[in-house]
Structure formats: C-alpha cells, structure tokens
Amino acid sequence: MSLVSLLQTTLLLGLISSLTVLALYVSYTCLNVCDLSTDGAFTLGACVGAVVALAGHPILSIFAAMAAASVSGFITAFLQTKLNINSLLAGIVVNTGLFSINIAIMGNTSLLNLNKTKTIFTMVKDLLKGTAFEEAYAVIIALVFVVIAIICIVLFMKTRLGLAIRATGDNPRMVQSSSINPHMTTIVGLCFSNAFTGLSGCLLAQSQKGVNIDIGVGMVTVALASLLIGNTIIRKNSSILKPVSAVLGAVIFRLVYTIALRLHMQAYMLRLISSVIVVIALAGPYIVSTLTGSAGKKIKNRRRKEDA
Amino acid sequence: MLKIDTISKIFDKGSLNEKEIFKDFSLEVKEGDFVTIIGSNGAGKSSLFNAIFGTFIPDEGHIYLDGEEITDVPSHKRARNIGYLFQDPRSGTAPNMTIEENLFLAGGDGGWLSVNQKKKTEEFVEKLKLLDMDLEKNLKKPVGLLSGGQRQALSLLMATYSKPKLLLLDEHTAALDPKTAEKVLALTDKIVNGDKLTCLMITHSMEMALNYGNRLIMMNDGKIIYDAEGEEKKNQTIDGLLKLFRDKDGAMMASDRMLLG
Numbered sequence: 241m242s243l244v245s246l247l248q249t250t251l252l253l254g255l256i257s258s259l260t261v262l263a264l265y266v267s268y269t270c271l272n273v274c275d276l277s278t279d280g281a282f283t284l285g286a287c288v289g290a291v292v293a294l295a296g297h298p299i300l301s302i303f304a305a306m307a308a309a310s311v312s313g314f315i316t317a318f319l320q321t322k323l324n325i326n327s328l329l330a331g332i333v334v335n336t337g338l339f340s341i342n343i344a345i346m347g348n349t350s351l352l353n354l355n356k357t358k359t360i361f362t363m364v365k366d367l368l369k370g371t372a373f374e375e376a377y378a379v380i381i382a383l384v385f386v387v388i389a390i391i392c393i394v395l396f397m398k399t400r401l402g403l404a405i406r407a408t409g410d411n412p413r414m415v416q417s418s419s420i421n422p423h424m425t426t427i428v429g430l431c432f433s434n435a436f437t438g439l440s441g442c443l444l445a446q447s448q449k450g451v452n453i454d455i456g457v458g459m460v461t462v463a464l465a466s467l468l469i470g471n472t473i474i475r476k477n478s479s480i481l482k483p484v485s486a487v488l489g490a491v492i493f494r495l496v497y498t499i500a501l502r503l504h505m506q507a508y509m510l511r512l513i514s515s516v517i518v519v520i521a522l523a524g525p526y527i528v529s530t531l532t533g534s535a536g537k538k539i540k541n542r543r544r545k546e547d548a
Numbered sequence: 549m550l551k552i553d554t555i556s557k558i559f560d561k562g563s564l565n566e567k568e569i570f571k572d573f574s575l576e577v578k579e580g581d582f583v584t585i586i587g588s589n590g591a592g593k594s595s596l597f598n599a600i601f602g603t604f605i606p607d608e609g610h611i612y613l614d615g616e617e618i619t620d621v622p623s624h625k626r627a628r629n630i631g632y633l634f635q636d637p638r639s640g641t642a643p644n645m646t647i648e649e650n651l652f653l654a655g656g657d658g659g660w661l662s663v664n665q666k667k668k669t670e671e672f673v674e675k676l677k678l679l680d681m682d683l684e685k686n687l688k689k690p691v692g693l694l695s696g697g698q699r700q701a702l703s704l705l706m707a708t709y710s711k712p713k714l715l716l717l718d719e720h721t722a723a724l725d726p727k728t729a730e731k732v733l734a735l736t737d738k739i740v741n742g743d744k745l746t747c748l749m750i751t752h753s754m755e756m757a758l759n760y761g762n763r764l765i766m767m768n769d770g771k772i773i774y775d776a777e778g779e780e781k782k783n784q785t786i787d788g789l790l791k792l793f794r795d796k797d798g799a800m801m802a803s804d805r806m807l808l809g
Contacts, residue, residue, distance in 0.1 A: 401660040403649050410642035417640065417707065418653045419627035477644075477690070 248379055250498045251491060252447060255382035258490030259440035260463040261470070262389050265486045266433035268467065270397065272409030275430060276331030277316045278437055278463065280338030281309040282456030285438030286445035287345045290352045293446060298359045302442055309438020310431045312338060317430035321423035342453060350453035352445075359446040378447050385443060389436055390483045396432065397479055405429040458511040465514040466490040468521035493517070549746050550577040550714055555599060555609030569595045570606065570770045577714075577748065582740055584757040585750045586789070587767035593750045596767070597716045600748075602626045614713055631707030631745075633700070633720040640703025643692030647683055647702065648672060650691055654706035675705055679735060697728030701735060708739050715740065717749040733760070754786045766793065 260282060267275040275281075285305040292301035312334060319330035346352050365377045373380060396402045407415045408425040415422045437459075445451035470489025474481050497510060552575040559567045569592055577583060587593050598604055600611065602623040611619045618626055633640060641650050651672045652664045669687070676684035679701045683694075691699060700720060708715060717736065721729035737760060740747045751757050757764055764781045766774035766789065774792050776784055 398663050399661045400652065400656050400658060400663075403645065403653055404660075406645060406649075407642040407653055410644050411639070413634075413639055414642050414650075415653075416624045417627050417632055419624050420653070421622070421624045 245375075246498065248376060250494045252378050252382055253444075254491035254494035255379065255386050255487070256440055256443045256447065257459075257462060257466065257494065258386055258487040259389055259436045259443070260459055261466045261486040261490045262386075262393060262483055263433040263436035263440070264460070264463045264467050265483055266393060266397075266405075266436070267430060268464065269482065270406045270409050271426060271429040271433070273320070273327050273426065273430065274331070275313075275316060275433065276328055276460060277312060277334040277338065277434075278331075278460035279456040279458065280335040280342070281312045281434045281437040282441035282444075282459045283342050283451075283453065284312055284338055284345070285309045285441030286451040286455050287342045287352070287441075288438070289442030290354055290357075290445050290451045291345055291347070293354060293357050293359050294352065296358070298357075298363055298446075301446070302360060302439065305438045305442030306435040307438075309434040309441070312438075313430040313432075313434025314427060316434075317427040321426050339453070346451070346453075352451050354446060354449045354451070357449075359449075360443075361446050382443060382447070385439065386487055389439070390487065393436075393483050394480050401425070401428060405432075458514065461511065461518055462493065462514045463490070465517035465521065466493040468518065469493055472521065549579040549581070549614060550575070550600070551612040552576070552596075552599070553610045553612065555606035555611065557595070557599065557604065557606045559604075561607075568770070570599070573609070573770060573772075575765075575772065577746060579746055580744055581763055582747045582761035583749065583763045583765055584761040585748060585765045585767060586752070586754060586757045590769075591767040592770040593767055594718055595770075597632070597718055597748070597750065600626075600714070600716060601630055601632050628710070629713040631712040631715045633703055633707050633715070633717045635719040635722050637696040637699040637703065637723060640706060641691040641699055644690055646688050646690055647676070647694075648687040650702065650706060651675075651709070655709035675709070676702075678738075679705060680731075695728075697724050697732060700724060700728075700732050704732065704736060704739065708743065708745065711743050711745070713746060715745045715747040717747065719750050719752060722752060754789050758784060758786065758789075768793075 260278065264275070264278065267273050285308065288308040289301045289305035292304045297304075316330050316334045319325045319333065320327040325333070343350055361378055361381060364381050365374075368374050368377045368380075397406065404415060404418075404420045404425045405428065407418070407420075408422045408429070412422045415425065441456060445455060466489040467486055468489070469492055470485035470487070473488060473492070474485035493514070497513065500509070500513070501507060552573065554572045554574050556571050556573070557569045559565070559569060573592075573596075575596075585593050585596070595604075599606055602618070602621060605620060609619075610617055613626075613629060642653075645653075648664065648669060652668065655672065655675075656662065656664060656668065658665075672687070673684045676687075681698050681701050683698060683702060686694075691702065694702070700723075704720070720736070721732050724732060733756070736749075739745070747761070749761065758781070762781065763775070763777045764784065765772055774789075
C-alpha cells in the first residue's frame, strides 16, 4: 500500500469515527451522560444503512440509519429519565438488546455484503470519475458529512434548547429552576447525539462495502479516547473549537493506530490501546495533582507522621 | 396567594428511618407578604420549601398557589411561578456556562430553537448593572469563575427575572462573608419591594428575621410555634424571640449561630 493511500484510509476512518466522537461530545461533554449504548447504536446505523441501501435507496439509507439510531437514543434516555434507571445501566441494557435487533434487521444473519450495492460512495465515485478528486472520493464524502455535522452541532448548541442541554449536564437543579424539564433535555440530547453515531456506523459500513455484527464493538472507548485526545490538544473552551477538537482527536487516534500497525503491532490490539488511552486521559490529571499538588503533600505528610 | 392546607408527610414510611416531617401543617401567605422564617435545625424550614417547590409531594393535604392547586404539579412547571434560591451559591447557576448563557436560559423568551439576540443582551446588561457587582463587564465569563457573592447575586437576578409569583430564599446569604451577605440582602430587599414579590425567607439570624419582611414565623418540629405580623413583629426583639422559644419548647434552640449570625 502506498503512503498516500495509507494516509487516505487513515483520514477516512478517522473522519468517519469522528462522527461518533461528535456524538459523544454532545452526550458526554455537554449532557454529562456516558452513553454506553454507543456500540449498539453504531452497529444499528451500519445495519439499517446497509439494508436500506441493498433495497436500492442509497440516499435514504443515510437518513434511515440516523433515524434508527435516534430511536435507540430515545429508548436509552427514556429508561434513565422516565423509568429512573441508572444512566450507565440504561446504556448497557439497550446495547445488549440492540445486538438481537441488529441481527434481526440484517435478516437473521450477522454479515451483509455491499460489494455490488449502490451507495453514496459509489455514487460520488461515479460522479468524480475523470476529475482530480477521483482518488479521494471517500475522504471527500466523509469530510462533507463531518463539516455538516459540526455546523449542525455548533448551531444547535447555541439555541435555547442546546443551552438547556448543556445546563442539564452542568447543573440539573438550575435547569429545573429555569422551568425547563431536565428529562426532556436528556431525551432530546441523546436522540440528537445518537443520530450522529448512527450516521458514523452507516458511513463505515458503506465505505468498507459490508457490515458484520461486530462492527461497533469497542466504539465507545475508541471515541472516548479520541474525544479526550482532542480535549488535550485544544484546551480552549469555545463552542466551535470543541467539536473541531473532537474531530482532530479522532484523526490523530487513527494516525497513531496506523503507525503502530506499521510497526507490526497486531490489529487486535486497537481496543486495548484505546482503553489505555482513556485510562491515562481520565486518571492522568488526578495522578499529576496527587504527586505535585496539595493531595500529594498530604500523603507525604501522613507518611512522615507515620514514620515518626 | 399561597395556601398550604393540612399537609402531612412521612419519609421512609415503614422503615427504621421513618421520619414524620409534617402532620396537618397549614400556612397561608397573602399577596405581597415578605415572610421571614426562623427555627432550629430540623425544624422543617427547608422541607416546607421543598413541599412548596414540589421536590416532594405530600402524603396528604393540598397546596394552592394563586388559587390554583399545585399539589401534584412537577417542579419544573412550578418554577414558572416560583423562584428558588439556595444556600449554596453553586446551586442556582451552571458553572461551565457564561453569564450571558445562564441569563438567556432564565430570561430568554423565544422558542426552543431561538438564539440570543443583541437586544436581549442589552437588557441583560441593564439588569446586571443594577446588581452593582461588575458582572455586566464579564458577560462571556464562565459563572464558575465568579465569587460566591457574585454568583448568588446572579442567581437572585435569574430567579426573579420573569417576576415569579412567589420567591423562596433558603438562607441564601449564609454561605457568604458578612459584607457580601449584606449587599446581597440589600439587593434582595430592593428586588422584592421593587417587583412587589411575595417572598418567604429562611434565615438563621434572628436579627435578619426581625429587620426584614412584614411577617415572622418561628418553626419547630414541623409546626409553626410563633407567627407575628405588622406592629407585633416590629415591636418584637431578639430577647423576646428567645424567651418565646424557651416558653413554647422548653429546649434551648438558641444556638450561637442564631444569636450571632
């Protein structure tokens, strides 16, 4: 594989997974809900997208995938608000249930082939035939979707509803005092975020011309790792830069992964690496403050006392 | 205006922790009243607010606001008519959002997909100037970076922005230093009198309870043990309140905090 096409694949996968990272930006960063149904919703998007494309509706497949994942987000949110189930548990339960649903959607099989199916990717490829962009058609499609997604998110987060969603993650009590129903904002937020997860899954399935039931496994950790990498690179708290940093994080994560593969790391190590990155990113600040800050001094003082 | 009609509430009924908060508790507040509420810890002052705001629903009895029954109305709907300020300055605002964004949530009047308009921001600036805390110069600053007093003043502005029918103040100056507390209190008085709000204020300071408002309620053990209005309240003193409490209850409620606070 040439270096250019390698970089292109990296960029493509990074951009596609960045849509899931953007979804987590909405649910995890803004709404402060760790949506563990992400894996299932990603696969759901891939399955629905594949099935609808197979039925001969390549454009519709994208919207269908987003809508289906949105419904799954609604159920997760419904469980944690109206039925008062712990938000992590709600995500896990939905994720488990989606496994069966995804197989049912694919028609009782865990594998679908899109080799000869008309998808948005083949359509754009035909369209760009003979132009300078012929080679990069897949990256262009992904980039267009990512830009649209960022614009949608930035604009949405500026509306009253978007602000209410952010406030729900920040201080639910204040939201209630502002006569806004925090259940409603959680439901809208998760429907909105899951639409992007579904889109992400749909695009991955169509770009790699096939979907299997494992396509989304570990996606939540990979996306979380990307999100945290992005946050480390761009620390500025701006409503435009935050989503951009999420995309940047996703691409960098893929880049690091590709380099590691070139250094003969086994492909199956991806998920372990993403887990380690998440642990480092989440625990890092705490460890640093423990070693250098007041907490560290306290521990040292206690040790000194114990020694004395 | 506000009518609490013989409510009863028992928490954790049937368990070892069973606790009766209210038994046949009634209270009526007239329009424009500014009621100060004192009482020892566990007297049921905050529980009273929680019942009014709908944090819990009473087992029995009814609550009416402005003639409408609100006993089963969820909190976020009551919030349209009830402003609520807590002791903790962090409770009333979203720390990671800017002053402008916080105010837009409390005072914005467009639909769900509306965006803050310049005109509205100018209105916010005017209102913030009234607080005299330099908040109008920091519209884009996250609220988390403000001092406790600034945050509480902002919370007060947010809670009263849409002129609620009823304002609940739960020791809203207790976590502030004396000078700031005084400032926030003066602001409170200004807003309550200016907008002619009906207001209930819990305080631990007898002096404050006597200096503010036109009616004073003393609570103990989920009951109102003293209720003074108008002239009777004006002529009441701290010593008088202390004596009253000893007579009614027998126990020493007067903690240092109540005398000094």
